[in-house]
Amino acid sequence: MLLFILRRILIAIPTLILVSMFVFALQKLLPGDPILVMAGEDRDPEVIALLREKYRMNDPIMMQYLYWAGGVLRGDLGVSLRTNEPVLSLIASKLPVTIQLAVMSMLFALFIGIPAGILSAVRKGTWVDWLANLVALSGLSIPNFWLGLMLILLVSVNLGWLPASGYESPFVDLKKSLTTMIMPAFVLGTALAATLMRHTRSAMLGVLQADYVRTARAKGLRGRVVVMKHAFRNAVLPVVTLTALLFGELLAGAVLTEQIFTIPGFGKLIVDAVFNRDYAVVQGVVLCTAVGFIVMNLIADVLYMLLNPRLRTAQ
Amino acid sequence: MSALTDPQPRATSRIWGKLSRNKSALVGATVVIVFIALALLAPVLPIADPTGTDWGAIRKPPSVAAWMGTDELGRDVLARMIWGARASLLAGVVSVLIAVAIGVPFGLIAGYFGGWTDSIISRVTEALLAMPFLIMAIALAAFLGPSLTNAMIAIGLSAVPIFIRLTRGQVLSVKTEDYVEGARAIGLGHVPIMTRYILPNVFPPILVQATLTIATAIIAEAALSFLGLGQQPPAPSWGSMLNTAKNFLSQAPWMAIWPGAGIFLVVMGFNLLGDGLRDALDPREH
Numbered sequence: 193m194l195l196f197i198l199r200r201i202l203i204a205i206p207t208l209i210l211v212s213m214f215v216f217a218l219q220k221l222l223p224g225d226p227i228l229v230m231a232g233e234d235r236d237p238e239v240i241a242l243l244r245e246k247y248r249m250n251d252p253i254m255m256q257y258l259y260w261a262g263g264v265l266r267g268d269l270g271v272s273l274r275t276n277e278p279v280l281s282l283i284a285s286k287l288p289v290t291i292q293l294a295v296m297s298m299l300f301a302l303f304i305g306i307p308a309g310i311l312s313a314v315r316k317g318t319w320v321d322w323l324a325n326l327v328a329l330s331g332l333s334i335p336n337f338w339l340g341l342m343l344i345l346l347v348s349v350n351l352g353w354l355p356a357s358g359y360e361s362p363f364v365d366l367k368k369s370l371t372t373m374i375m376p377a378f379v380l381g382t383a384l385a386a387t388l389m390r391h392t393r394s395a396m397l398g399v400l401q402a403d404y405v406r407t408a409r410a411k412g413l414r415g416r417v418v419v420m421k422h423a424f425r426n427a428v429l430p431v432v433t434l435t436a437l438l439f440g441e442l443l444a445g446a447v448l449t450e451q452i453f454t455i456p457g458f459g460k461l462i463v464d465a466v467f468n469r470d471y472a473v474v475q476g477v478v479l480c481t482a483v484g485f486i487v488m489n490l491i492a493d494v495l496y497m498l499l500n501p502r503l504r505t506a507q
Numbered sequence: 508m509s510a511l512t513d514p515q516p517r518a519t520s521r522i523w524g525k526l527s528r529n530k531s532a533l534v535g536a537t538v539v540i541v542f543i544a545l546a547l548l549a550p551v552l553p554i555a556d557p558t559g560t561d562w563g564a565i566r567k568p569p570s571v572a573a574w575m576g577t578d579e580l581g582r583d584v585l586a587r588m589i590w591g592a593r594a595s596l597l598a599g600v601v602s603v604l605i606a607v608a609i610g611v612p613f614g615l616i617a618g619y620f621g622g623w624t625d626s627i628i629s630r631v632t633e634a635l636l637a638m639p640f641l642i643m644a645i646a647l648a649a650f651l652g653p654s655l656t657n658a659m660i661a662i663g664l665s666a667v668p669i670f671i672r673l674t675r676g677q678v679l680s681v682k683t684e685d686y687v688e689g690a691r692a693i694g695l696g697h698v699p700i701m702t703r704y705i706l707p708n709v710f711p712p713i714l715v716q717a718t719l720t721i722a723t724a725i726i727a728e729a730a731l732s733f734l735g736l737g738q739q740p741p742a743p744s745w746g747s748m749l750n751t752a753k754n755f756l757s758q759a760p761w762m763a764i765w766p767g768a769g770i771f772l773v774v775m776g777f778n779l780l781g782d783g784l785r786d787a788l789d790p791r792e793h
Contacts, residue, residue, distance in 0.1 A: 210634030218650055329782075333775035335726050337733055338767030341753055349757045444639035448730055452753070462642065463734055466649035478646050482637040489637075 193497070200493055204486050211482040212264060215475050216257050264479070270472035272465075279476035282461065287480075289359060289457035293380065293449070294442040296373055298435070300381030301388055306431065308385070309392025313400060314419055324389060331386030336445055340379045340452035347375060357454040376453040380445050384438050391434050395427035402426070429499055436492035440485035525787040532783020538776030542769075546592040555583035557590040558741045566759040576761040579751060587743035588765055594744035595773065598659050598728035598737070599721040605663025606670050607717055613667075614674025615701050615709075619682060628671065635668040644727050648736040655728075655744070658737035662727045666720055673716050677709035684708075711788040718781035722774045729770050745770050 227243045228235060244250055248259050263270070269279035312324035348356035355372050362369040399405060400423050408422045409415075447459035454460070458477065465473035526532055545552070555573075561581035569576040575584035617628035635643075647661035681687065682705060690704045731737035732746025740747060745766040752763035 206630050207634045207637060210631055211637055214634060214638070218646060329775065329778055330771075333722065333771055333778050335729055335767060335770050335774070337730065338749060338763070338770065341749065341756060341763050342767065345756050345760055345763070440637075440639050444641040447641060447645065448733065451734065462645060466645060466734075466736070471650070474646050474649055478638060478642060481639055481642050482634075485637045485639065 196497060197490075197494055200490055204490060207486055208483065211486070212261055212479065213257065215479045215482070216260055218475055218478065219471060220253075269476040269479070272470050272473050274465075274468045274470045274473075279472050282473060283458065283476055283480055286456065286458045286461045288361075289455060290443065290446050290450070290459060292362065292369075293373060293377055293446055293455065293457060294439060296377035297380035297384065297442055297445075298439070300378055301384035301438070302435070304381070305385035305388030306392050309389040309431075310396055310419065310424060312389065313393045313396030314415075316397065324393075328386040328389045331382045331389075334382065336379050336383060337448040337452050339382065340376065340449060343375055343379060344452070359455045359457075372453075373455075376449045376455060379452075380442065380449045383445065384441065387438065388431065388434065392427065392431050395430050396423060399423045399427040429496060432499060433492040433496050436488050436495060439488045440481070443481050443484060522787045526783055529783040529786060531779045532787070535776045535779025535781075535783060538772055539780055542592050542773045542776065543596060545589050546596050549589050549593060552589060554586040554589060557582065557586040557743050559583075566755060566762070568759075569761055575765045576759065578748070578762050579755055579759070584748075584762065584765055587748060588745070588769055591743040591745045591748060591766065592769065592773070594655055594732070594738045594742070595725050595728060595746075595770065598655065598662065598744075599725040599777070602659045602663035602666065602724045602728070603717050603720050605660065606666035606720065607713065609664075610667045610670025611674045611706075611713060614671040615678055615705065617671065618675040618678025619697065619701055619705065625675070629675065632668045632671045632675075636672070638665075640665050640723070641727060641730060644731060645734065645736065648731050653736045653739060655732075655738045655742075658728055658731045661731070662724050665727075666724065669716065669720065670713065674709060674713060677712055678705055681705055681708050715781055715785045715788060718777055718784055722777035722781065725770065725774050725777070729766075 227240055227247065227249055231240050231243060248256055251259070267280055269283070271278055272282055275282070308324045308328070312321045315321050344356045347353050354375050358372050360368040360372055400419075402423075405418060405423050408418045413422075443458065446457060447462060449455070450457045450459035451463055462474060462477040464470075465477065559582060561577070564573070564577045564581040566579055567573060567577045567581075573583050573585065575588060578584055578587065613628055613632075617625040617632075643665040644658075644661045647664060648658050651657040651661060687700060687704050690700050695703075728737055728744070729746035729749070732744045733750045735747070735750060738744035738747050748766040749763060752759070752766065755762055
């Protein structure tokens with residue numbers, strides 16, 4: 193098992209190196225010279241020369257990359273051009289907010305998507321299946337920022353039930369935190385619920401035709417026991433992997449949801465950085481999301497291994 | 508040769524038959540066709556000027572004069588919706604064409620040649636896939652500068668790895684088929700084998716993926732325009748209309764309802780069509 197995890201980590205290393213190269217290359221896509229931007233209005237040649245030296249812009253590009261990557265490995269993602277704060281601490285301060293949003297969204301997605309998927313597979317071809325599929329397809333087609341706006345209009349503006357924006361840490365005021373986050377979490381969770389529903393359905397449909405399910409039914413076991421104990425346990429594997437992988441999607445989806453509900457998280461950080469031309473922050477956020485995605489991938493693989501007895505014994 | 512090409516028309520008509528019997532695919536196709544027709548006919552339709560402001564008709568609710576109401580500058584929302592469909596559909600189609608034009612050749616090369624070529628292309632693809640689609644598109648759009656063209660390039664480039672991976676996988680399963688071996692045996696070069704024998708056979712799943720990716724790309728363009736990184740004012744796009752609408756949500760909700768409904772419908776149309784195509788092209792369901 194340990195060997196398997198080690199091997200997976202080793203495989204992830206080249207991917208990480210390539211990701212870092214792409215993120216570094218993003219900076220080179222910039223039209224114009226970033227040093228000229230930093231030098232300000234005066235563009236004093238001495239200042240420019242000094243800045244070039246400081247940021248090693250005179251070095252060959254490979255050396256520039258190595259220098260940058262070395263900094264990243266030491267946790268130095270540069271400083272925000274706007275606030276002068278280290279990018280890493282900026283990200284670290286925003287990440288918990290987005291993680292709370294992501295976890296709450298995932299709970300929504302799991303509680304809606306999995307039961308709907310099971311029900312739709314068990315009742316294949318009936319109106320329940322048809323309805324579940326229609327709702328799932330709508331969930332996939334609806335832009336979450338629009339759904340957010342519509343919910344604000346209905347729930348906050350017209351009914352006045354929930355606040356339209358804002359954020360409170362759960363450690364300060366749990367109730368307020370949950371009431372401000374419930375709507376954004378639902379908005380972000382809908383598309384994931386749809387994806388989970390479709391995968392659960394197709395995994396269940398595959399398993400429900402298996403011999404051991406037929407045997408379980410033939411033994412006279414109750415329908416619910418067959419579905420939950422025999423079929424779902426086997427169908428859940430790909431769903432677990434998918435859930436881990438969807439966390440990456442959640443981070444991306446959070447960008448717009450946080451924008452709509454003005455939640456001061458990771459997603460809002462990248463949008464603000466984009467508009468302030470704070471490229472170090474943009475690079476930092478892209479790098480962190482990619483690393484997060486690779487780690488979730490790793491976790492998904494390990495979970496798959498742990499949950500699948502066939503693979504476990506093969507090891 | 509003729510033995511290889513003969514089944515083609517029958518397969519096409521069978522697929523077409525299956526597709527035309529699939530009700531939801533037909534609904535999807537109809538929705539898509541209606542929106543494409545509206546977008547193409549925008550210049551000749553009897554609608555108001557999408558950028559024409561009218562200070563006497565600011566934020567008027569839907570009425571006989573303006574079916575979908577007017578916006579914060581008194582512009583006709585219906586006209587902006589129809590012209591906005593152009594931006595959305597164009598962005599969806601062009602960005603997917605970019606992704607296909609880059610992704611498919613790389614996927615073909617990786618799958619066909621295997622070995623080191625495959626390893627390098629696959630590792631790069633994995634790394635690109637690790638960066639979430641929308642974040643990648645936002646970052647690229649930010650670095651390239653805000654405009655519809657750059658948004659299309661950003662979305663297209665972000666979708667490239669999806670097509671590399673898909674094509675590579677398909678090529679791997681096709682390249683050991685007898686007809687490819689046969690083509691190699693008669694001395695054909697790599698390029699003719701790839702383009703004449705492999706590409707047509709890996710094309711169906713690419714078509715399905717392209718249809719579904721158009722849906723994703725339309726949402727991505729709307730998202731970028733919503734953030735101010737896509738279509739720039741005063742030219743209309745559904746995403747930028749929503750961006751403005753969010754400031755007038757309680758006073759003029761119609762400004763937000765229609766563009767979102769437009770995105771929803773057209774994306775649903777492409778999703779239904781893509782799902783239908785997948786079912787029709789799936790050999791297991793024959």
